[in-house]
Each structure stands twice: as structure tokens, then as C-alpha cells.
Amino acid sequence: MKRNIFENISPLDHRYSLRENEFNDYSTYLSEKSKVKYQAQVELALVKALAKRDMCSTTVVEEVETAIEELTTEEVYAEEKKTKHNIRALVNSIQAKVSDEAKPFIHFTTTSFDIVDTANSLRYKKAAEELILPTLKELEKLLMNIALREKDTVQVGRTHGQHAVPVTFGFSIAEYVSRLGNRIQEIEAKSEQLKGKIAGAVGAYNASHLFFEDPESFEADVLNELDLEASSHSTQIVEPEYMTDFVHSLVSTFGVIANFSDDMRNLQRSEIAEVGEHFGEDQVGSSTMPHKRNPINYENVKSMWKEFMPRMMTLYQDQISEHQRDLTNSASSRFIPELIVGLLASVNRLIRVSKKLVVDHENIQKNFDQNKEMIVAEPLYILLASYDHPDAHEAVRKLTLEAEEKDKTLRELVVEKEELKPYVEKFNDKQKKLLTNPAKYIGIASEKTEKVVEKYADELDIELSI
Structure with a gap:
């Protein structure tokens, strides 16, 4: 059945993911379907590790592999209506598709959050590597090209909303090349640090130690199938700081693009008018003032940041879990994908706008001329x-x-x-x-612009167009 986006509740679905290709990209890693898929991949990795230790046959691995390929989110949810437990529903749904020989090895010695936390780390790591970072690098490349193109365009500097000594427009953009480049590196580092666990109900390997003299090595075997490492210590859950740090890297990146958007929005003010958004032939800026051309895209990015930035507080609250675990993060942690989609939707919006950014050199010169004598x-x-x-x-x-x-x-x-x-x-x-x-009197604004762009082009392996 075709998706009717207007029957959805979240504006992320019916308003901010209208472009089908972007929605499909987000869905690959961040949808409920993808979450179930990654959880099933952890169950498969467990069976593969058991087979390598001759606990089960390779035939069992093949059965489980086929079963999870056929598995649907709908049947897992239907099973959860009976079990009232999402991971037990997942296990039951896989077991229903395999032989009696294979059934005992699904979820063997594990607890629910061995699967949940490991699957989340896996899908967010993959999302960062294959979606978040490439999208951010596309925006970074556009900013680099603008910075180099405008590196000699003299612009009045502004501090406290007042004219200061001059810079260049390229230098102004280079600030965001640097800040965004730094955040890209931070996301890359923090996503690589995401951890998994196969340590059982309280993290002490109680169940797996019944079968393995060194259960930590078995845990490493399972996680190696997923290209993950184990948390240095676990309770029923992975140490929360890894996820907290990863999400913080995303939220602080959101802050950078919101600040950039605010600067560009202010430079579009009628009395400044140094830059402009491309305006479509049929686009309307005001319901009553036909002449207006509002900076809607930059305003939207700041508005989205205002919605998602405070959610970082929830992640800090999710650091707290009583003893070996309580359930106070079970609902709140499910909303992390929304934050990622909010960030990606805003980055993709800036990519589209930045490709058509209009720089009004006459107005830049006019504004500079207003106070150029006082600059002396x-x-x-x-x-x-x-x-x-x-x-x-x-x-x-x-x-x-x-x-x-x-x-x-x-x-x-x-x-x-x-x-x-x-x-x-x-x-x-x-x-x-x-x-x-x-x-x-611009100091080394032009040279500094080049230096910043070259630094991040080299470190992020970005090939420039200019």
C-alpha cells in the first residue's frame, strides 16, 4: 500500500521528508523497520559465533539467515501484541521460521538489551558512516567553494551588531567551514566509539559463563561479526556515555548550521541585503505583501534546531539508570532517530540553498562604504x-x-x-x-580563508571544485 504521508502525525513525515529519495535514505537506518532488521542482525551474529565454536551447525546459521531475510516488522509487532515484549516477539518470530534444531540457539544466553543496545550502536554507526557524514561533507564542500570564491570580497566586519573592522565574505564563510569540519570529525570519532554488549541480564556474563570459560572472548566473537567492540563494562545496558557523546556531536553540529543560518538570515535583511536565497518564479513571500522575499530556508533551519537541541537534555537524563538497569530510558531512547532526521533534513535544505546562494557585491560594497572612514x-x-x-x-x-x-x-x-x-x-x-x-585593512583574511579550506579539504578528503 502506498504511504499516505498526510495520515502521519510527526511533521518529520508529512512536511520535512517530502522528497522521496531523502525519506528512503532516512528510512534505511532510522525507521522502525530498520530497527527490527538490525536487531535481527544481532541475533544472526550470535548464531554465527556459536557455529564457529561448534555449538551449532552451519545449517542452523543458514536457517536463521533465511528466516531474518523473510522476517517482517508487521509480524514482529503482531507477536508483540501477545507477548507484550518486543525482543521476545522478535525471537518468537524468528523461531517460527526455523527447525526445532535451530530454535534453541536464537537469543542463546542473551538478554533483551544485549540485542537492543548492540543493534542501536550498529545502525547509528552505519547511519553516520553511510548517510550523516557524506551529507555533511556535501554541505562542507559547498561552503568551501563559496569561501574560496569570495575570499577577496571585502565585507565590513560586525561585532555586537555594529560595524567593526573589515574582513572578507569568504573569511566569514570560512568560520563555518572550520566549525562544521571540526564537528564532522567529532561525529566520525564518536560514531566509531559506539559499543555493543553480549554480557547478559546484569552484564556479569552469568549465562554465557555456563558454556564458555572466557565469555568475554565469546562476546568479542559476536560483536566482531558486526564490526563492533564491547563496552569495557556493562550492566544490563551498555555504558550510556558512548551514545550520549555521539548524540552530543550531532546536536552541536546542529548548533553550527543554525548559527550559519542565523548569519545568512540577518545578511538578507532589507537594510543589509548582502546575500539572498534563490526565489522561485511562483514562490510567495507573504500572504499580504507581494513584494516580500523571506529567508524561509535559513529560518526553518534555526526553527528545527530550536526543536531538537533541547532533546539533548533527555540524553543526559538517560545517563541515569538505577543499579543494573531501570526502564526510564525505554521510551525516550526511541526518539533519537527523530533528532537525526531533523538534522539531516536541515543539512539537505542548506545544501539546496547554498547551491544557489546569491552574493550581492554592490550591497556589500555599499555597506562597507558607510563607515569605511571610521574603520581607520x-x-x-x-x-x-x-x-x-x-x-x-x-x-x-x-x-x-x-x-x-x-x-x-x-x-x-x-x-x-x-x-x-x-x-x-x-x-x-x-x-x-x-x-x-x-x-x-583586512589583515590576512584572504590567506586565512585559503588555509582553513585547505586544512579541512585535506583532513576530510574533500575534492574542491575551485
């Missing part, structure tokens, strides 16, 4: 101080006030002030040029 205040004060002026900051502060009062430039006033001539005459040619051309 910083290098002037520093240069005067360097040549032993006793109170350079105060002298320049008074000059700025006089410039505003007399509608003159700082440079004009400096020439007029006899008391400053002994110091100004000591300026070298480079220093004099900075005062006569404020647009040159």
Missing part, C-alpha cells in the same frame, strides 16, 4: 601608540567625535593636527597605505 580609527590608534604617543586611544576617540561633528574624515583631521605630525611622519609606506585605503 583602529589602525591609527595602534600606529600612534607604537610610535610612543602617550594616550593614542583617547586622541583617536576625540578625533572620531570631531569627524562626525565637522563631517570630515579621520584621515583629513590627522593631516590637520599639528600635534600628531611627529608620529604620523614615522609611519612606513605600508602603514600609510592602510590609512589611505581602508579596504586594505
Whole structure:
């Protein structure tokens, strides 16, 4: 039956996953169907490890493998209606498809959360490797190309919402190249650290020790089938910090793209208008003001961040589990996939927008020109101080006030002030040029942009288009 997205409850389904290819990508790792599939893979890995130790035959492995290929989420849920237990339902559903010889080896010596925690670590690790990281790297590459393209575009710097000394637009974008690149590396590291367990009901290997002198080595055998390692200590659950750290890496990444979106949204303000989103021919910006072109995509990303960022608090709360385990994380942990989808939907939105980002060079220049003469205040004060002026900051502060009062430039006033001539005459040619051309006062913004892009292109193995 075709999926009717408008009968779903979550806006992640009926509003933010409308693109079929993206929905299918998310579903591969984050749907309920995928969760059951990965849990079944853990049960299969258990049987494979038992066969390698001659506890069961390879025929049993083949039976179980076939059974889980045929397994459907619907039948597991139907079984859960009877058992009132999701993993027992999974086990019963697999056992119903295999011979009596194979049945005893399914779920052998394990507890439910050997399966649940190991499957979650496995699918989130796979999702990070095959979906999250490639998507983030696509956005990172776009930002790198914009940064390099605009590395020499002089832009007024802004601190506290006020014009500061100049940077370049490429330098502004390079901030996010660096921050996002750092988060990509963090996600990669934390996803690799996700752990599994096959340690039984309280983590002490009580059941597996009945059969194996070294149950930890058996645990390692099972997890090796899944390319996972065991937590250094387990109770009924894997130590929660591994998952907490992984989700934190995602949430902090969400913060980076939300900050980027906020910057781009503010640069689209009518009175600034330095960048713009591509606007479709039939797109409407306001229900009553036909002329408006709202920065809806950047606003959406920040709005999504506001929804999902607070969920990190739930992960911190899930660190707490009484004694060997309580059930207070059983519901809350099921919502981690929503957070991942929220992040991916926002990243994919920024990918689409960034491909069509419009930079208005005329407005960037116009905004710079508004206060370019006052920009001279910083290098002037520093240069005067360097040549032993006793109170350079105060002298320049008074000059700025006089410039505003007399509608003159700082440079004009400096020439007029006899008391400053002994110091100004000591300026070298480079220093004099900075005062006569404020647009040159950009430090190493262009070079730094290149350096940042090269660093992360190399470390993340990204091939640039420019």
C-alpha cells in the first residue's frame, strides 16, 4: 500500500521528508523497520559465533539467515501484541521460521538489551558512516567553494551588531567551514566509539559463563561479526556515555548550521541585503505583501534546531539508570532517530540553498562604504601608540567625535593636527597605505580563508571544485 504521508502525525513525515529519495535514505537506518532488521542482525551474529565454536551447525546459521531475510516488522509487532515484549516477539518470530534444531540457539544466553543496545550502536554507526557524514561533507564542500570564491570580497566586519573592522565574505564563510569540519570529525570519532554488549541480564556474563570459560572472548566473537567492540563494562545496558557523546556531536553540529543560518538570515535583511536565497518564479513571500522575499530556508533551519537541541537534555537524563538497569530510558531512547532526521533534513535544505546562494557585491560594497572612514580609527590608534604617543586611544576617540561633528574624515583631521605630525611622519609606506585605503585593512583574511579550506579539504578528503 502506498504511504499516505498526510495520515502521519510527526511533521518529520508529512512536511520535512517530502522528497522521496531523502525519506528512503532516512528510512534505511532510522525507521522502525530498520530497527527490527538490525536487531535481527544481532541475533544472526550470535548464531554465527556459536557455529564457529561448534555449538551449532552451519545449517542452523543458514536457517536463521533465511528466516531474518523473510522476517517482517508487521509480524514482529503482531507477536508483540501477545507477548507484550518486543525482543521476545522478535525471537518468537524468528523461531517460527526455523527447525526445532535451530530454535534453541536464537537469543542463546542473551538478554533483551544485549540485542537492543548492540543493534542501536550498529545502525547509528552505519547511519553516520553511510548517510550523516557524506551529507555533511556535501554541505562542507559547498561552503568551501563559496569561501574560496569570495575570499577577496571585502565585507565590513560586525561585532555586537555594529560595524567593526573589515574582513572578507569568504573569511566569514570560512568560520563555518572550520566549525562544521571540526564537528564532522567529532561525529566520525564518536560514531566509531559506539559499543555493543553480549554480557547478559546484569552484564556479569552469568549465562554465557555456563558454556564458555572466557565469555568475554565469546562476546568479542559476536560483536566482531558486526564490526563492533564491547563496552569495557556493562550492566544490563551498555555504558550510556558512548551514545550520549555521539548524540552530543550531532546536536552541536546542529548548533553550527543554525548559527550559519542565523548569519545568512540577518545578511538578507532589507537594510543589509548582502546575500539572498534563490526565489522561485511562483514562490510567495507573504500572504499580504507581494513584494516580500523571506529567508524561509535559513529560518526553518534555526526553527528545527530550536526543536531538537533541547532533546539533548533527555540524553543526559538517560545517563541515569538505577543499579543494573531501570526502564526510564525505554521510551525516550526511541526518539533519537527523530533528532537525526531533523538534522539531516536541515543539512539537505542548506545544501539546496547554498547551491544557489546569491552574493550581492554592490550591497556589500555599499555597506562597507558607510563607515569605511571610521574603520581607520583602529589602525591609527595602534600606529600612534607604537610610535610612543602617550594616550593614542583617547586622541583617536576625540578625533572620531570631531569627524562626525565637522563631517570630515579621520584621515583629513590627522593631516590637520599639528600635534600628531611627529608620529604620523614615522609611519612606513605600508602603514600609510592602510590609512589611505581602508579596504586594505583586512589583515590576512584572504590567506586565512585559503588555509582553513585547505586544512579541512585535506583532513576530510574533500575534492574542491575551485
